[in-house]
Amino acid sequence: MAGASAADVRSILSLPANATPGPSQPKKSGPSTKKPEGISRELYSLIGPSAPTLAAQIAKPRLKQKPNLGGGGKVKWQWRSFKNSGRSDSLQLSHWAKAHTDPDTEYPFAKYNVKSTEYTYAQDEYTRLLEDTEWTKEETDYLFDLVREYDSRFYIIADRYEYPNGPARSMEDMKDRYYSVCRKLIRNRPWAGDEASKAQLMSSFQFDKEREVTRKKYLASLENRTPDQIAEEEALYIELKRLEQTERRFKKERDDLLRTLMGVDSGLADLAIDDEGPFGDPKKKSKKSGGVIDLDSPATPSSSTFAPPPPKRAQSAKSAAYDALHCITRTDAPSATTPATKASHQAAAFRSMKMAYPKSSMQGKVAQVVTELGISLARLVMPTRETLAQHEALVEAAGALVETKKVVDRVDQEIRVAKARLGMRESEAPGASTPMEVDEEVGPPAEGRAPSVVSTRSARSRKQTGTTRRSLSVSSVDTTATTTRAGTKRQKLG
Template sequence: MALSASDIRSALSLPQSTPAPAHHRKTHPSTTKKPDGISRELYSLIGPSAPSLAAHLAKPRLRQKPNLGGGGTVKWEHRPFGNSARSDTLQLFHWVKLSDPIGDYPFAKYNVQPQSYTYSQDEYSRLLEDSEWTKEETDYLFSIVQEYDLRWYVIHDRYNFPDGPIRAIEDLKDRYYSVCRKLIRNRPCAGDESSRSQLLNSYQFDKEREKMRKNYVASLEDRTPEEIAEEEALFVELKRLEQNERKFRKERDDLLRTLLGADSGLPDIVVEEDGPAALSIEGIRKKKKGGPDFDLPPTPSNIIQLGPPVSKRPPPPKSAVYDAQHCIVRVDPPAGSSNTTKVTHVPAHLRSFKLPVPKATIAPKVAQALAELGITYSRLVMPTRDNCSQLESLLDATTALIETKKIVDRVEQDIRVLKARLGIRESESADRDPKESTPMDVDESKQDRDGEGEGRAQSVIRGRKQLCRSISVSSIDTSASLPTRTGTKRQKRG
């Protein structure tokens, strides 16, 4: 609190030096408070004349905070309670609100006891006898199951029948559930047949399957880190193969749709819902399982269904004139087809794509022959129908010419070889004496003395073998040189 000079003078009983000036308070214009629910910018625009709807636009109030310091309006009481789920007289206490009525323990309703089955001596002798179980052990099993409320791991831990074999938990469960199923089947049921079947299903137990499951879990727990890494790698590879298979199947379906003309837009082609996937083995199997299409062959005709065959009629004059004006050429189906099918359907394509391509073996020779004429067959400047047909005929003629030239060259080569062989035989018959022995019959003693004669005889034999093995001879005429050479190399008997 700030003190002024006049306050100090009055407290010390001192006279006032000058009269204290009167403080004039500034009067602020009266402003109305901004109502809740309206933003400041909106209120500055509309002014104090806010609509009555602003009262309904108030901010929503969040959840009330607990009143921890309010003095405790709720009274609590430490009250005893009884539990109907217990069979003893144990007395317990708990804190409850004073206003709550006194009643049974609310959690006693969750104590649901399983239905217990008992049997008589007559039922056991007629229905429940087993070579591996006695009646005393079966009674002991049912008593311990009822004691521990079907908690099988506790039952197996506490199971100790005197002078009895060691039982696995699967043996105990199998014996108990089999006895219960037999009793349910042979006793009258209060409900209908569906309730009995439902009750039987609740007591189903497969002993072998349970053992297999546990063995599988044990094998998973016993895996080494190397085996785990290998399984993960195989799993990744399997996923990759499945992804590739889905990709290949999609590409195959797209290719089949393109080949069958499904996307050509023709009104006569009707594709089934299965689409091209029906051509696969899975689609065929599905069709066979369906029933109506069992006897149909798995051919593409089952997939693409065309309309009724259209009779061939000559085009009307108006259509022919229209086609001539717009350069439209209509392709007739191949001869020999009784009706129009997808095989005869020709989808839209560029004319230049149908140009013939020569064989790869003679393509360079065709290109060389046409290059000598100044023609390039790989590209047409104006691929009209007439130009394409002329180019096709030119390629056919060039291919036939090259094939004929190859045959002619082969025949001329054979003629030259035969002439060379004929000239050799004629020279041999002219130079050979009637009493002369064969060229191979050479005196060994003379050959030893004359080494030059032996070399000449061997050269004659090698020359004959080379002539027999040769399949191509050069263009040089050898008919004149060979006889003279062989004549000079001949060895006569001395």
């Protein structure tokens, strides 16, 4: 079978004729899209028509862009002369300047020529304030002229100082004389500003001659050290640091050991440890603890003697008012004589965790009593110290009320039982009109029992014998006893 031609393929696929130009057919010249700058050719072939939207976001880096120093066109320069207002002489200098600038413009670097305040004095001021046995007026004037000429640069002044027929002066001598004269002038002249600015200005003229001489001697000695001296100082410095580190480690180990032996970890406060450590003299009294620690015996709280606790410092009225305003309660620290137990340590807790609750046996009755008063024991809105104290007092009062009510109910039951037995005894007696004396003594109540004594004396037996008495002692009266049991006891007595 012969191969299918291109026309057959276009017919099968329902394509128009000559859709794709062949090699011999000229390509149609249509509007061709150009690849924008800042995007690679591979990326442009993938994204296709959406390239213009990304071209604005992807900017081509311009790393080799030349700086524009001229601001756009050519600039003409001229060699001009200028005047410096910072100079007092008429020196003429020249420099390159732009042609369009004004030649009469102020020199821009003249603003950096800042001069310090120049101090001068009159003859009467020198006579009254500035006389010195080591300095004459002529030499002082010469010093002030040099300071004014070289703008207080004392290294240059000391190099140029050559007063004729005068003693040798060091730079510290010149500074001390100049600053002392300035301080005296500022102190004694009228001042237009405030005292703070005057004190600040005077402090800027402070100079300690002896300290400056000592400092320079020390720096000179450091600079003149030999290599052997430098190595020795470095070795001593390293040894000093090593000793300090060893001392800190030894002190830490000693403190840990004493805390472990003396029970500090179980709740005691920090011990006052002597600086000599545990290996000092055993018979020497500790200045901090006030006792003697025997190293031969185990160091326990029972074998160690502590000093009495320091007296409590009285609290001022201001501090007490502040504590009351902010609900602050200060407790005393545990004394040194407190046994080393965990119970002696008071851990931090909320006050709401220390609320008082009634006994489980009477909790329901106490809650009922308090509920009748319109109070709830379930939760406190503000558990402050005073509120908890009132809450505890309320719980105790309610518990005491419940106990009292139980006692009153028990005594009333005993009285009713005794009266019932007395009535039954009188109804069963042969003579209904025979009087019977009943002595009732109610003692303190006991748990589950109501002891009482009922003494019955018959008038008939008292008349017959005169001295014979029959007493009935009934203890542990059972409130649930039946009439049969009571009748049995009465038959025995008859």
